[in-house]
Amino acid sequence: MSKCLQTKDLTLAYGERTIIDQMxxxxxxxxxxxxxxxxxxxKSTLLRSIARLMKPKEGSVLLDGESISRLSTKEVARKMAILPQTPVSPEGLTVLQLVKQGRYPHQSWLKQWSRKDEEIVEDALRATGMEEFRDRKVDExxxxxxxxxxxxxxxxxDTDIILLDEPTTYLDMxxxxxxxxxxxxxxxxxxxxIVxxxxxxxLACRYAHNIVAIRDREVYAQGKPEEVISCELVKHVFGMDCQVSSDPLFGTPLCIPFGKGRCILKPVGVTG
Incomplete structure (x- = not known):
């Protein structure tokens, strides 16, 4: 398995409270x-640390085998993009102005805005269905x-690595x-x-090649969804009883949680 990102003995903390312990x-x-x-x-704290938005208490994050702490901010931004959970844009910024900021890590006094930059911005707007909103203010x-x-x-x-913290937040199905x-x-x-x-x-099972389940400040399980997702994992990681079956469309694990609700068919094992 070729690795582009690694953590070594990574410990993350807020004050005296340890969040990730020697991961x-x-x-x-x-x-x-x-x-x-x-x-x-x-989960989010770990993602922030990988993106170098949070300094480890101990240990390190490696990008292509090199400690990310030794790289310049611009160098990291050319290799890795991150979408945090609740990003905030300056007031009055249009969608086009916001998206153009993605090209700034590639600019320098020798390399100014180019046709390629323009094409990449247009591709990004088109891919996300935001072309018609290009002149709208983000806060509207x-x-x-x-x-x-x-x-x-x-x-x-336009990086080889993209980190996203809850990218489906606020989105309908x-x-x-x-x-x-x-x-x-x-x-x-x-x-x-993509991380x-x-x-x-x-949805994680449907789209991921690799699942990382986190519990008690460490990696509880890691691997292909079909290899790691089980009733036992869901119980230990989420504290929830469930049934795990196969998604009828994709064949990936499908978690069906136990709980109350309108029941047309009797759950498996229920009699009377």
Whole structure:
């Protein structure tokens, strides 16, 4: 397995509270990796540290074998793009102005704005369905439209590695699938490494090559969804009883949680 991102003895903390404890993690190159786990388990914190937005208490993050702390901010931005959970844009910025910011890591006093930059920005707008909103102010958009504008910015950065923290936030079901399909196609067509945090375990199973389940400040399980997702994992990681079956369309694991609801057919094992 070729690795582009690794953590070595990584410990992350907020003050005295340890979030991730001495984690060793290998993220495969050219695949889609999804972090899953309960609320507060450290998924987003781990993603921020990998993106060098949070300094480790101990240990290191390696990018192509080199400690990310030794790289310049611009060098990291040319290799890796991140979409945080709640990004904020300057007031009055249009969608086009926002997406153009994705090209700034590629600019210098020797290399100014070019036709290629323009084409990449247009491709990003088109891919996210934001062409018609290009002249709209970002703060006037709906939550879903705003999220797609930020994803367009991330795509415009044109990096081999894309990190996304809950990219389907604020999106309805149709747009969730559109965005995840878009990321899947980028991976399939261009071999980009995608690392995401997702709350929906079924969507994670459908789109991920590699699942990383986090529990108790460490990696509980890692591997292909069909190899690691089980009733036992869901119980230990999420504290939830469920049945795991096969998705009838994709053959990937499908988690059906137990709980109350209108029941047409009796659940398996229920009598009377």
């Amino acid at each position: 060793d993690l290998d993220i495969p190159k050219g695949e889609i990796t999804v972090f899953i786990g309960g609320n507060g388990c450290g 958009l709906s939550g879903g439209q705003r999220q797609r504008a930020w994803i367009a910015l991330t795509l415009a950065q 149709t747009h969730q699938i559109e965005i995840l399909d878009l990321l899947f196609e980028l991976n399939e067509r261009e071999g980009r490494t 995401m945090v997702l709350h929906d375990i079924n």
